[in-house]
Amino acid sequence: MKRWSVAVWRWLDDRLGLVDLFGPSLKHLVPRDATWWYVFGSATLVAFIIQVVTGVALAFSYVPSSAQAFDTLVFISEEAPFGAFMRGLHYYGASAMVLMVGAHMAQTFLFGAYKFPREMTWSTGALLLLFTLIMGFTGQLLRWDQTAAWSVVVAAQQAGRVPLIGGWLAQFILGGTTLGGATLSRFFAIHVFVIPGIMFAFIGLHLWLVLRHGISDPPKPGKPVNPATYRQEYNEELKRTGVPFWPDGAWRDFVFGTTMVLAIVMAAIVWGPPPIEKPPDPSILEADPRPDWYLLWYFAVLAMIPERLEGVVMILGPVLIGFVILLAPIIGHKGERHWTKRPWSIGVVTMVVVMIATLWIAGARAPWSPNFEAEPLPAGIVKSDNRLVVEGARLFHERACLNCHLISGYGGRRGPDLTFVGDRLTEMDMIIRIVNGGGNMPAYGNTLRPDEVDALVAFMKTRRRAEALAPAK
Amino acid sequence: MNDTTHTPDPHRPPEVPTREMEALISRRRFLTRVSLGLAGISAAIIGVPATAFVLAPLLHKVADTWRTVGRKDDFVLGETVSVVFEDPSPLPWAGVTARAAAWLRRVSDDEFIAFSATCTHLGCPVRWMPGANLFLCPCHGGVYYGDGSVAAGPPPHPLFRYDVRVVDDDVQIKATALPITTSL
Numbered sequence: 001m002k003r004w005s006v007a008v009w010r011w012l013d014d015r016l017g018l019v020d021l022f023g024p025s026l027k028h029l030v031p032r033d034a035t036w037w038y039v040f041g042s043a044t045l046v047a048f049i050i051q052v053v054t055g056v057a058l059a060f061s062y063v064p065s066s067a068q069a070f071d072t073l074v075f076i077s078e079e080a081p082f083g084a085f086m087r088g089l090h091y092y093g094a095s096a097m098v099l100m101v102g103a104h105m106a107q108t109f110l111f112g113a114y115k116f117p118r119e120m121t122w123s124t125g126a127l128l129l130l131f132t133l134i135m136g137f138t139g140q141l142l143r144w145d146q147t148a149a150w151s152v153v154v155a156a157q158q159a160g161r162v163p164l165i166g167g168w169l170a171q172f173i174l175g176g177t178t179l180g181g182a183t184l185s186r187f188f189a190i191h192v193f194v195i196p197g198i199m200f201a202f203i204g205l206h207l208w209l210v211l212r213h214g215i216s217d218p219p220k221p222g223k224p225v226n227p228a229t230y231r232q233e234y235n236e237e238l239k240r241t242g243v244p245f246w247p248d249g250a251w252r253d254f255v256f257g258t259t260m261v262l263a264i265v266m267a268a269i270v271w272g273p274p275p276i277e278k279p280p281d282p283s284i285l286e287a288d289p290r291p292d293w294y295l296l297w298y299f300a301v302l303a304m305i306p307e308r309l310e311g312v313v314m315i316l317g318p319v320l321i322g323f324v325i326l327l328a329p330i331i332g333h334k335g336e337r338h339w340t341k342r343p344w345s346i347g348v349v350t351m352v353v354v355m356i357a358t359l360w361i362a363g364a365r366a367p368w369s370p371n372f373e374a375e376p377l378p379a380g381i382v383k384s385d386n387r388l389v390v391e392g393a394r395l396f397h398e399r400a401c402l403n404c405h406l407i408s409g410y411g412g413r414r415g416p417d418l419t420f421v422g423d424r425l426t427e428m429d430m431i432i433r434i435v436n437g438g439g440n441m442p443a444y445g446n447t448l449r450p451d452e453v454d455a456l457v458a459f460m461k462t463r464r465r466a467e468a469l470a471p472a473k
Numbered sequence: 474m475n476d477t478t479h480t481p482d483p484h485r486p487p488e489v490p491t492r493e494m495e496a497l498i499s500r501r502r503f504l505t506r507v508s509l510g511l512a513g514i515s516a517a518i519i520g521v522p523a524t525a526f527v528l529a530p531l532l533h534k535v536a537d538t539w540r541t542v543g544r545k546d547d548f549v550l551g552e553t554v555s556v557v558f559e560d561p562s563p564l565p566w567a568g569v570t571a572r573a574a575a576w577l578r579r580v581s582d583d584e585f586i587a588f589s590a591t592c593t594h595l596g597c598p599v600r601w602m603p604g605a606n607l608f609l610c611p612c613h614g615g616v617y618y619g620d621g622s623v624a625a626g627p628p629p630h631p632l633f634r635y636d637v638r639v640v641d642d643d644v645q646i647k648a649t650a651l652p653i654t655t656s657l
Contacts, residue, residue: 067568149570150597153651154612157596160653168531170653176530177650180571181564283557283574285590285598288611302595303613307627311656368614368626372600400605414614442616442624447606 029242030249031217037111038215040104042253043260045203047097050264051135054090055192062142064188066181069144070279077276088268094136096264098294101129106349112337113216116227119329121209124202126325131199133295138191140292144184149280150289152183161311179282214238215249219337227334288372290363297356300363370403371412381408384462392459395452399444407463415441422464430457535561539638539645548579548644553601553619555590561648575635575646576601576608578619587646588621589633593654599632608632629654 013019061080063072076083105125108114114122137155141148152173159169175182214234243249274292278284291299305313339345374397382393396402404414425433434453437443448456540558548554556577563571576588576599588608590598597612607624608617616625621632633652638645 065566065568066564066570067566153591153596156651157591157594157653160655166655167653170655171531172528174530174651176533177535178560178563178573179651180560181567182530183570279569281569281572282598283555283569283572285555285574285600287598289597299612303627305627307629310627310629369611370609370614372609372611398604400602400607400609403602403605403609437624440614440616440625442605442607442618444605447619 025211026246026250027244028211028214029238030215030245031238032241032243033218034215034249036252036256037107037218038249039253039256040100040107041210043257044097044100044104046257046260047093047100047264048199048203050089050093050261051097052196054086054093055196057086058090059192064142064185064192066144066179066184066280069142069184070276073144073276077273084273085268087273088271089264090139091273092264092267092271094139095267095294096260097132098136100260101132105129106353108216110339110345110349111216112219112225112339112342112345114329115225115335115337116230116333118209118213118216119333121206121213122329123326124206124209126322128199128202128206129325130322131195131202134195135191135199136292136294138187138195140295141187142184142191143274143276144280145276146278146280146284146287147289149179149183149282150287151291152179152187153282154289158314162315179280215245216337219339221336221338221340223338224336224341225334286372288369290366293360296363297359298363300359300366303366303368304359304362365413367413369412370400370414372403374402374411377402377407377410381410382459383467384459386458386462388455388458389462390459392455392457395448395456396459399448399452399456401456408468418460418463419468420463420465422461422467425460427457427461430460535650537561537647537649539640540648541643541645542575542577543644545579545583545639545642545644548577548585550579550581553578553603555601556587556644556646558646558648561650573648573651574598576632577637577644577646583639585637585639585644586621587635587637589635589652591633591652592628593630593632593652594626594628596651596653629656 058076061072061076061083063069073087077087078084080086108122108125137151141151156170156173159173160166162169171177173186174180175186217234217237278287290296301313336342376397377393382390384390384393396405396407402411404412406413406417406419408419421430431453433441434448434456435443435445437445444453538561542556542558553576555574557572557574560567560571560573574590576590578586578588580586592599592610592612592615594610594613594615597610597615599608599610599615599617601608606619608619608621610616610626610628614626615623615628617628617632618624621634623629623631635649636647638647
């Protein structure tokens with residue numbers, strides 16, 4: 001039996017030449033000490049393969065029509081066997097891919113692996129990061145619910161700010177002058193054919209470059225890259241101490257990759273796919289569009305940039321960052337690789353992580369957004385029998401003050417917390433602020449009657465630390 | 474195919490090029506150009522129309538259309554309500570995405586104002602807060618006064634206004650392109 005199968009394999013391989021084709025790649029020598037830090041690239045590839053498999057599976061049931069996609073998503077999520085699981089895998093697979101690209105990039109940057117002769121390995125990888133983010137954004141749009149529809153509008157509005165061609169770009173994104181029948185099919189074609197096709201090509205190129213220039217040896221302090229001698233030294237060291245990639249190096253990739261697959265499966269089972277919200281009907285104005293977590297930090301950027309700089313940050317910012325990332329290896333292609341000799345590299349990575357993390361937290365809390373769900377203040381918070389104060393508290397809700405201001409934990413965070421405003425502002429301060437507005441506070445002079453201002457001020461004057469500590473009447 | 478001996482090693486040209494050699498090199502240069510030219514022509518024949526097809530929405534002009542959103546007396550003087558209308562010339566398979574909404578206010582017997590519901594900052598749908606006479610945006614903190622002018626937050630322009638007219642007691646909104654802010 002065994003002999004027979006060996007004979008069949010030999011015949012096949014003689015005709016197909018698979019061992020000749022892949023053997024040298026699998027057996028190529030890699031540095032002996034390239035260990036657990038080197039698993040993020042292959043993990044990214046594993047996540048990409050998960051996305052291809054689950055994406056193709058989902059395409060069997062998904063109808064990319066602006067009118068019907070929502071219904072097919074509901075069907076996939078609620079009725080199709082394994083449908084919710086497939087969607088979950090595709091969502092957490094995307095999340096894993098974004099995380100792994102980030103980890104891979106941070107590692108190669110800290111290890112100085114982007115230096116000679118691997119400049120193009122880095123640059124093709126940087127483009128793959130861009131394509132991954134485009135896939136993340138377009139993928140959220142294919143989840144064709146209310147948030148997706150408004151996200152297309154937000155994307156079109158951002159594109160509209162590009163000088164000269166902005167209007168055209170916006171129209172290209174919408175597939176016309178409004179959201180409509182053309183919109184979703186275009187994003188489907190981009191998400192399913194255009195970008196994945198480009199990604200296959202770039203992943204092929206990226207892997208070819210990994211083979212051509214070899215996996216970078218772990219950096220040693222005081223051993224700078226000298227383009228004149230690096231290749232020779234690298235190859236001599238490989239011949240002396242290198243180990244074959246398969247299986248001496250590859251087993252760690254398989255252990256880490258499998259762990260990641262299991263984590264994605266667990267996440268898909270435990271948390272399930274992201275919910276399908278209201279239908280993509282642009283006439284439903286009760287909407288609260290938010291990007292998925294991997295772009296939530298950018299949502300915070302859009303809310304927090306100073307208005308005058310907005311166009312520059314929105315359009316020029318990404319272009320500049322892209323150029324710096326693409327050109328980094330050309331600018332710094334030689335010299336020290338070890339992070340202890342490049343302390344600024346630790347600074348850059350730390351800064352990027354801290355920036356994205358803080359923006360992410362800000363985006364999740366979105367204190368700049370009014371709280372549309374603010375309920376009337378309960379009597380236990382108002383703590384007064386005074387007719388004017390009670391009326392003021394009622395108006396505080398009815399006139400939408402509470403949507404933006406916090407009172408004892410109730411309300412919004414758009415404006416200052418007014419829980420103890422009575423300790424801070426005099427009656428005159430309050431009246432001036434309410435009537436004239438100021439900063440981000442709209443002027444209420446034309447909206448409120450004088451007796452309403454009196455009631456609001458009477459209520460606000462009771463917002464004092466001393467009163468809050470007193471037992472409820 | 475069978476007379477490979479006639480093919481000289483391209484990396485080592487003979488010291489004195491023969492007439493035969495020169496003819497061969499010129500022939501190869503010609504074949505290279507012909508092949509690349511044919512490939513270019515093929516790519517253009519397929520690629521240009523394909524690109525044009527994808528870019529077609531940019532060239533498509535949509536005529537604005539008046540859409541009836543209700544009878545005049547459905548609207549209370551001074552109140553601001555959301556009205557739903559259909560996009561100009563929607564595609565048959567657009568479904569609910571062909572809908573659009575505006576905030577409509579009756580300001581006098583025959584006079585109406587219609588505000589676009591999309592924020593001029595980045596296009597999220599603004600909500601009318603009747604008690605406060607404000608439009609609030611749910612995304613990045615934009616606030617507009619009742620007349621559509623910016624009260625707070627990042628919006629660069631007042632809310633866009635649709636044209637409104639009253640024809641035989643029907644209130645009509647001129648359905649147009651989604652207003653896009655194109656200034657930096």
